[in-house]
Amino acid sequence: MSFTEPMGRQRADDYRSAMVSSDPLMDVAAGLDAEVAQYFLVSARCGCFMQAARSLNVRPTQLRKHLALLEEQLQRTLFRFQGSALTLSRDGQLFHAQLIAMAHERKLPVIEQPLIRLAVAQSILHDILGRDLVALLRRNASVRLEIISLDSDLSLQAVSADVVVWLASTESPLPGPSFAVSEPERLAPLEYLPHIAKRYSRVTARPVSLDDLADFLLVQWQHERPVESFRPWHDIVDQRLAGVVQLHSYELMLEMIRCSACIGLLPGYMGRFDRGLIALPGLFDQSMQRQVWMAVKRESAGCEQTRMIVDLIRNTFHERREWFDT
Incomplete structure (x- = not known):
């Protein structure tokens, strides 16, 4: 059941009756802590304790604890599960209506996040x-x-x-x-090294010198062209008459290295981020950092x-x- 669906006549009568009665629900609602009231209202709106906790940026256990104390104070059950769906009980619907009416009367502001x-x-x-x-x-x-x-x-x-x-x-x-x-x-600090996918490079066939790179396709992320510390790598790429792919997408460059047997310049941590990639140290005399x-x-x-x-x-x-x- 949606908490925002139009009320039937009988339910509307129940709500109006609750507003004018001296029911403990109204007494508790009138003096309810604003934080607990928000816990209840957001849970009712979300229909899910987990989502309500995310919306409020609190732990689900904290949310459930406050709602359990509220039910204990009221001596009423406010929520129930219909299958896997969280809904309000009849008492929960009445309590919800009272809090909404009071919120409108007090014109409580919505807390805006920066x-x-x-x-x-x-x-x-x-x-x-x-x-x-x-x-x-x-x-x-x-x-x-x-x-x-x-x-x-x-x-x-x-x-x-x-x-x-x-x-x-x-x-x-x-x-x-x-x-x-x-x-x-x-x-x-980041150290940059040429990388290749492990599946395209047996240990005995991995390049160990700059001359060995001639047998491999190189991939270049164009947004790193102005980086002066990468000049040794740029020089190798610029000397190529064939076997070079130049890209403007970082994600596509990574995919080319993973899946197309390319060699590309990547941060030294990349082998920890993607276990399928391996660095090729020792190819350049200069450090690229x-x-x-x-x-x-x-x-x-x-x-x-x-x-x-x-x-x-x-x-x-x-x-x-x-x-x-x-």
Whole structure:
């Protein structure tokens, strides 16, 4: 049964009767804690305790505990299950009507969540932060979050966001965001190496010198062309008269390496992210490195939701610190 379907005449009469009676339901509703009232109303609206907990950003056990105490206080059963569907009992319907009427009388405002804009380097978003951001949204359905993928220094300069995670040199965060930010924070150093799919490369046939690359198709992500520290790799690609694929999609580049026997330049952690890929160290004399940086917009630094995102990012990099050992 939907909690928003039109009421029949008998149910409407029951609701009106409940409004004018001295039933304990009304007495409890009048003095009910606002948080508990919200727990009840959101559970009724969602028809699912798990979804209600996500919407409220609380633990399901915490939600159920408060609702159980409410039922104990009322000495009534407010919810029941019809098969796997959660519905309101008759007492629950009456209590729901009383709370809705009181909410309208008090004109309680809807609690608006601030919009948090998170801008992240495309490869970092895909490889490192994506899974934890999904987990955050599974726990907190009330968040207002805009996620922006950065694929170049130009997009970094053009963006305005509350939290920014980008790639730059290991010595300096520049070029960084164009707006006022907190002191940039180092998150992790990244070593870049050529990678190939294991299934296309037996140990005895893997390239061990630059000359050996001539027998393999190379794939180049075009958004990394301006990265000066990748010059050794760019020079090899530019010398090719054949056997080169140049792409503007990071995800497609990864797919080409996984499925087309290509060799491409990837962060050294990629073998941990995808067990089917393996690095090819020792091909270049020069080290190819970048640094992951994070900064917060100065005017957003005091926002609780912004701090939640910053803490998530820090924890993610801390938990994966072994990925970045060079």
